[in-house]
Amino acid sequence: MQGEIEGILGEAQAALKKAKTHEAIEAVRVEYLGKKGKVSLILKTMGQMPESDRREFGLKANQVRDLIDKMLEEASNTFQQVQRSAFLEESIDVSLPGNGRPMGFEHPLAQMSRELLEAFTSLGFEIAHGPEIEHDFYNFEALNIPKDHPAREMQDTFYIAPEVVLRTQTSPVQIRTMIAQREPPIRIASPGRVYRRDQDVTHSPIFHQIELLYVDRNVSFADLKGTLTIFIEQIFGKGAKMRMRPSYFPFTEPSAEVDMSCFACDQKGCRLCKGSGWIEILGSGMVDPEVLKAAQLDPEKVSGFAVGMGVERLAMLKYGINDIRYFYENELRFLSQF
Numbered sequence: 001m002q003g004e005i006e007g008i009l010g011e012a013q014a015a016l017k018k019a020k021t022h023e024a025i026e027a028v029r030v031e032y033l034g035k036k037g038k039v040s041l042i043l044k045t046m047g048q049m050p051e052s053d054r055r056e057f058g059l060k061a062n063q064v065r066d067l068i069d070k071m072l073e074e075a076s077n078t079f080q081q082v083q084r085s086a087f088l089e090e091s092i093d094v095s096l097p098g099n100g101r102p103m104g105f106e107h108p109l110a111q112m113s114r115e116l117l118e119a120f121t122s123l124g125f126e127i128a129h130g131p132e133i134e135h136d137f138y139n140f141e142a143l144n145i146p147k148d149h150p151a152r153e154m155q156d157t158f159y160i161a162p163e164v165v166l167r168t169q170t171s172p173v174q175i176r177t178m179i180a181q182r183e184p185p186i187r188i189a190s191p192g193r194v195y196r197r198d199q200d201v202t203h204s205p206i207f208h209q210i211e212l213l214y215v216d217r218n219v220s221f222a223d224l225k226g227t228l229t230i231f232i233e234q235i236f237g238k239g240a241k242m243r244m245r246p247s248y249f250p251f252t253e254p255s256a257e258v259d260m261s262c263f264a265c266d267q268k269g270c271r272l273c274k275g276s277g278w279i280e281i282l283g284s285g286m287v288d289p290e291v292l293k294a295a296q297l298d299p300e301k302v303s304g305f306a307v308g309m310g311v312e313r314l315a316m317l318k319y320g321i322n323d324i325r326y327f328y329e330n331e332l333r334f335l336s337q338f
């Protein structure tokens with residue numbers, strides 16, 4: 001009997017070695033530990049044994065049952081592990097190159113705006129924002145452009161209501177800031193979208209401007225020129241030269257268009273600068289006393305300068321783009337060049 005039960009252990013061990021599936025392992029369990037399994041059957045024969053052998057045999061049989069149970073448990077764990085690693089091997093090949101995600105990048109206009117604002121904030125200007133839907137007072141009246149003024153025709157306007165417009169320029173932020181802050185020094189750079197009824201290769205109904213305003217006691221034309229000289233060098237490099245030409249804007253007096261030396265031809269004359277060696281880049285001037293009065297400041301006590309520039313225009317010059325519409329079409333082949 002003793003030999004028989006050890007034989008069962010050996011058999012079970014050998015059977016489990018061959019069992020490679022969950023079903024095969026379960027079959028071994030039933031064959032040995034099931035109700036009619038080999039271990040159960042042999043335990044039933046205990047009744048026919050002499051009293052003196054029963055105890056020892058019982059102990060042995062229980063040991064064998066526990067051992068087979070443990071072996072089944074181990075075989076089952078091993079099988080699960082094998083299955084899991086086979087699955088992982090199949091689904092993940094760590095030697096393959098990964099699926100890279102393309103990195104996002106700034107739109108060329110956002111890039112240009114950021115560079116300009118960085119230059120201005122480094123010169124002590126604070127960034128100020130204003131609404132894009134603007135009252136006639138801030139967009140025109142306070143900027144010295146009364147209703148019958150011909151300058152209104154220079155900026156073809158989208159009207160939302162008789163006195164409400166989509167702002168045609170960032171200049172209304174000047175008025176809003178002066179009225180809100182009251183006490184000079186006032187030193188702001190105001191970026192944002194502006195709207196005009198206008199569309200061709202260099203004009204878009206929506207475009208971006210940055211406005212500069214500096215108001216304090218004794219601000220002079222020399223301050224304006226000094227600020228612009230430093231700014232142009234920061235954006236276009238050390239060798240960039242500038243010149244000012246007399247011009248007219250209703251909200252500045254005197255007013256000046258600002259040109260910079262043509263970087264494409266080194267001032268020898270090319271298509272970009274139309275042979276002149278100079279490129280117009282922005283408008284500027286001393287804040288008109290009427291504008292200061294409209295913003296409740298005293299032109300006898302304070303003075304200031306203002307500068308306005310088109311972000312698209314500067315980006316087109318800097319990157320050599322000849323059609324403004326490329327900026328808005330969201331064509332990746334165009335955008336990914338910047």
Ligand SMILES: [Zn+2]
Pocket residue numbers: 262263264265266267268269270271272273274275277278
């Ligand atoms: Zn040129």
